Amino acid sequence: MCGILLFNSSGSCDVTAQDVYLEFAEDDKVVTSSGKDTIDKIVPYIVARGPNFSSYRTLHGVNTCWFSSVLSLRQPFTKQSIVIDKKFVLQFNGELYNKTIDLDENDTQYIVQLLSNIDVYDDDKLSIQQEIINVIKNLDGEFAYTISDLVNNIIYFGRDTIGKRSLSYCIDSQTNELYVASVTGTTSKQFINCIGGQIYIFDTSKRDFIVEPCNIRDVPYDVTSLVDEGLNDLNMITSELYEQLSNAVSKRITTIHPTHIENSPIAILFSGGLDCSIIVALMCEQLIKMPGNNTIIELLNVGFENPRTKLQPSDTPDRKLAISSTKILKNLYPDVNIKLIEVDVPYEEYLSIRPKVIDYMYPKNTEMDLSIAIAFFFASRGQGFITNYDDGTRHEYNRKGIVLFSGLGADELYGGYHKFANKSTPELVEELVKQINNIHDRNLNRDDKVIAENGVEVRYPFLDESVIQYSTSKIPINYKINKFILRNVAKIKLNLGAIAEEPKRAIQFGSKSAKMTKDGNKNGTDILK
Template identity: 50%
Template sequence: MCGILMYQNERSERKCLLGDYFIEFEGPEANNVDSIATKLASLHVDDVFIKECGYIVKRGPNYSGFKSVNKGKILLLSSVLSLRSPFTKQPIENDRFIIQYNGELYNDEIDASFNDTEFINNKLSQVLKDNVNENAIEEGIFNVIRSLNGEFAYNIIDTVTGKNYFGRDTIGKRSLSYCFIETTKELIVTSCNGSKIDDVYKKNFINCLNNVIYIYDSKSNEIIDTNFIIKSPYKVMEVVMENENEILALEDKLYLMLKESCHKRLVNIHPLGSKPTEKIDVGVLFSGGLDCSLITVLLCEIIIEKSLQDHFTLNLLNVAFENPRTSMQPDDVPDRKLGIKSSSEIIEKFPLVDIKFHKINVESEQYLKYKPIVLDLIYPKDTEMDLSIAIAFFFASKQSSLLNNKSSVLFSGLGADELFGGYHKFNNKSNEELIPELNKQINNIHDRNLNRDDKVIAINGVELRYPFLDEFVVEWSTSSVPLNLKRNKTILRSIARTKLLFRDISLEPKRAIQFGSKSAKMFDSKIKGTDKSS
């Protein structure tokens, strides 16, 4: 996982004080916000870039690389959390392209000894070898982006044409936003923009849409957003299926697809500095509900089947808030009780897997202390609902880093409700009403959830992985699972009950994290989720 920051300022009248620099910040003494800000200030780097650095450096605790191009007209900062050997520094460049990349790729061509950032670099280099025509080179760049399988965001600079290509994957699993000011020829592309910048930039930030390959052409000074990774949005299957054998076949297929999705997200975790003889700590955002329990069980099955018991520890991270309004303590909230119950069942079934249940208790004073920090991170999201969800994830990732052994990767069950109709509001809808709702849920998840969640978790140097949002799982689930199996997650409940043999977990009702952890309505019972938080 990495942080991406680029500032491009093409004003001809601007007095550039910078030369072309490449500066590395490695180790805790150098790679921290204060140290980097001081160094960049000494080089007369623009204030807006220095302010934005604070949101980026913390995302990559292992390394940060600063690059100045074209006498300071382009400034780049990439921070790196190295989870995949070999360690690869960023920004990375070849004869023509400068690349900033954040994410994880699962393409079959990438083996255990090959880093995915280097994989992209090599593919772009091959584009130059195969083509001499500029139109063909641009189409080659598109094809490289379209070939990537995983969860990612990117910024690619073509130093010959003066074009920037940036965006997110087809679903939008990594955060990315941009600010374009046409009159001053300024462009900022960043993993997290925050709210503590000058209004002239703040009001112009836009969260990148999923699936769009954005192009900034510095020569024409325009943003082009008409190119896509896949041609059309995901669209749900509109039929109903009653044949029992066909339904069982679908359950078998989904079970195997989810298991493969978990497998490829587990086995490539090799944090920088980890030793072959040491176990790798992997976290799960664990409320005890159906989605996260299903992911946990699949991870356990993989660990047993692949004889990985000596390689991984599963840390189940259960967040609960002290709610002063109701006088409810963390051990009394619904998610804590359910988490203990579900984790006990899983531990009992998989005694050979090293599973640890962690209580992450958040006192009301801590909530008030970090509330403004979380609101700053999730900007422009600012509702009470966004805050109550984001702050739970923030403490999960923050506290997980304070355990004896840090879990740098967290698995999440996000996507199950959107793909399989888990929200209560769907229960009484007709099929005709349900179809557009499901289409909207999966195609809007990048803005509704993913951008926000990535910002508050990554700031603590932790990466999220989403087995339900694997491209193959999403494409197959939308196009092949009939509507009647998408009410109240019918197909997932059947898999939990019949294939995984967890009957009680299969019956658990949907409960939103802000209500299960009691992070909502901490001090005011009358406040609404849609109200602006202050």
């Protein structure tokens, strides 16, 4: 996981930056730019995303500056940004799971190799553009990027097929300056969240986007309307979906560099419900297959002190469910060290952090966005307790894992939301198409911004490209009523018992992070004040 900030101007773009960030600057000349205030505001957010390394780069004669930060998960450690044969500058944030990448190979270096083979001096500019697009299209994973073609004055940027890493951009209406950033905080500039799967191509000479849009995939994802009334294929689909999910979890574990996986736990955002429990079970299965592995799985469960309901964190629905689900998982996998981390959030601490989370999640600005984002912020920060329920004792525990798993995507793929329950087949198909194609904006951009602020990386097995393709095109629509097919996987393939029957409960209601005050008549769509 890394942080990305790119600034391009039609004139000089050198900006004031602290000396610690000038490792890659061509010289010590630092000139005031019209973008200075905005960049100085954004830089601390980028630093937080990559605690292992930060750098600022300028190049002579190029009106672009790049600021990057790095959270290192794969060896060899690679500083960013990267200049490739004086042809490209690459910024990459995320993880790749391409089968052609050796497990000991750094995924950023993999992209460097692909780009270094492109002849940017070719007279056929459209051919060069297509080669760069092909490199991006062939990447499989969770990522955001900028690629600056220094020869042809073109900047490419965007997010993976579904948009699992945050990225926003702004073209200043007065100066025509381009900003691209992983996270910005609240700013006077009008940043726009990049669409998942869209390749943005900006011509720095013409100061505008190349008009024809380029997509990594066909847009939108289509959802099959096939109905299997007799459930004739239920056993086959259950087994195939299990294999798809198992593979998605496996590659997200095996791509954590051994120095991390042996010495540091893996964490998961854990409500105790169906989706995250399935991921935990699949994580356990994977770790059991790795001889001598004693990796800890940290279950991060958050609960809020809520003055309106008068509930304490220990009384929240998600806390109670997490305790019972953890017992089931520990009984199923006694050889895996599973720890439930109870993150308690006092109301006063909620109030103190609230303005920061509102800032992080910009441009999202509704009550619902805040109630979800602040739950993810505290959960991923992971400052909590471990309780011994045999004797009632508690001791403090701070999350140690820097890779977090999430069950996000299951509701969108398998019909988990309550509003889907009574829809006709055409209506359900239409809703699921909307949900999965809009998840980049509805959830992922916001969630990645607030989670990554804690210097961790989140991975989404349900949003694996193969899982999405299989789930949208192969699973009959009547298997997606109240997550019927996923519950069958939990029951038949993973023996999760009572967990398989757990109803859907949104995190803001399960953790009680919504409607925190006596003014409880606010709607989720209300704009924050």
